């Protein structure tokens with residue numbers, strides 16, 4: 001049990017940090033990628049008026 | 057409703073209900089053999105399937121629905137979902153207020169087992185969280201997934217299966233507590249057979265969502281759907297892992313958890329906190345990100361922020377559960393981890409709250425005039441407040457004071473009343489006229505009254521419990537000169553009594569508001585069905601004449 005515990009702690013303290021930083025970087029890059037801007041803007045605008053009919 | 061289903065779908069409903077009735081009978085028979093409470097739940101399942109069977113049989117021979125229906129959104133299950141959610145709201149909040157009075161006047165149990173605090177309390181929490189909140193999430197998700205994808209629901213049968221099947225889970229849960237069936241895990245009290253049923257329902261729900269999204273028009277998926285999907289997916293994972301258990305007998309209700317000791321506690325609060333995160337937050341953020349911009353007729357202030365916030369919330373919340381176990385046998389570093397992540401959580405939480413409020417910036421006149429929008433704004437404010445409070449309470453020394461006290465209850469209800477319930481009411485007030493094609497709610501004045509009742513009720517509740525909780529916490533840790541405790545437990549109870557009464561009154565205000573909402577929604581639905589009048593052929597409004605009911609596109 002003891003070994004497992006220490007392994008877990010070591011893992012969480014080392015790998016854990018980097019994987020979270022990588023996740024954060026990936027999310028930020030995706031959100032701020034210039035080419036995505038138009039798509040995001042359109043998505044945000046499109047919901048304002050969507051009651052007409054489904055397209056299929 | 058049934059007439060909108062094809063004959064094929066009606067048959068499928070009959071088959072499912074017949075199977076359910078057989079399962080119910082089997083449960084009743086096996087339970088009876090062992091004299092187990094499973095017998096009662098067998099009859100509950102049987103009765104449930106018969107009650108649902110009645111309308112299906114009644115509508116069975118109705119003509120097939122016209123094919124043109126496929127060119128419209130499929131809104132029937134959303135409408136039923138809203139009504140079910142409001143019924144649960146009245147029931148769950150009614151029991152909540154009952155429990156509140158019970159804490160002030162403990163003799164009110166009348167010496168019956170079912171009316172004891174320990175049984176009624178989970179009836180309240182399940183009734184409001186799963187009954188009211190869950191039904192509202194299911195109903196609004198059906199709306200949001202169709203509108204944002206601009207696609208009709210992928211089929212007509214599974215939405216009903218999800219909505220009605222989910223009700224069975226809630227009914228089994230609530231009826232079980234009253235007769236003493238519980239696995240004693242907070243927010244996961246139902247026993248193994250109800251848990252298995254929920255897994256079936258939930259998988260169908262997830263598949264329905266994915267299949268509907270697959271029909272979407274634009275490649276990009278609007279962010280509200282991400283939140284709803286996170287809610288569905290993570291709740292599935294949480295539910296399955298936390299409820300891993302071995303039934304003592306397949307003919308009995310009792311089961312034993314696969315975990316024990318501190319592992320069990322950690323699994324439970326990993327579940328418990330993420331239930332807060334993904335049931336009581338992510339799903340409702342989906343609501344916020346759709347209904348608020350739509351009602352305000354302004355795109356969300358920053359779409360980018362909503363994406364960053366999404367990933368922050370999904371990844372930070374996962375690690376925060378151990379703040380429920382400060383100063384326990386849980387290893388210190390796990391507690392510290394939970395505390396740290398709870399503090400970091402403030403960032404994505406405030407991103408969401410700030411994004412909502414910034415969206416309204418420049419439309420304050422609408423917030424002033426439109427109570428539905430004001431509900432949503434107030435919800436965003438309470439979301440910001442309760443997450444700030446939560447991050448603060450997660451700091452270990454602060455938790456030393458707040459834990460086990462009414463401060464926690466204050467935090468909970470700032471979240472669930474101020475945030476979850478208010479955003480739901482706001483969404484319903486927007487949604488009901490759209491779905492039933494009415495110009496507006498039956499009575500805007502009553503919406504206004506509801507708003508102020510709900511706000512007053514929440515504030516009274518939360519302030520009463522803050523006071524009570526901090527007094528309680530301080531009294532517990534007061535020592536006298538000889539180094540023993542100054543106050544007995546009874547002393548703290550006496551000190552808390554006035555606050556308990558205040559809380560119960562606040563709850564009553566909130567409940568009254570909910571009843572008014574039910575009346576208003578009901579009257580909106582019952583208003584004469586709209587008829588399209590030829591242009592220029594509308595009568596002048598007469599004083600005292602019934603309200604106009606023109607079909608109008610969404611505001």
Ligand code: HEM
Pocket residue numbers: 149150152153154155156157159177180181184185189464465468469472473476477559560562563564566567
């Ligand atoms: C009329 C409104 C309500 C009243 C009067 C009320 C009252 C109560 C009371 C008396 C308790 C027990 C507190 C204790 O054990 O000391 C409680 C617990 C709880 N209620 Fe409510 N409630 C209301 C609405 C809601 C709503 C709408 C939700 C969720 C959507 C909710 C969720 C909860 C939860 C999660 C707990 C457990 C808190 C904990 O374990 O710390 N309540 N409520």
Ligand code: HEM
Pocket residue numbers: 242328332336337376379380381398399401402405439442443444445446447448449450451455458459460464467468471472475476
């Ligand atoms: C940043 C966000 C949040 C953090 C860090 C947080 C933190 C906490 C902490 C530290 C506790 C007390 C644990 C204890 O002493 O036992 C708690 C309890 C609770 N919180 Fe939060 N909270 C947050 C947001 C919310 C929100 C938005 C809601 C509801 C919508 C909510 C619902 C609850 C509930 C139901 C409990 C009671 C659990 C129980 O003991 O039964 N929290 N939270």
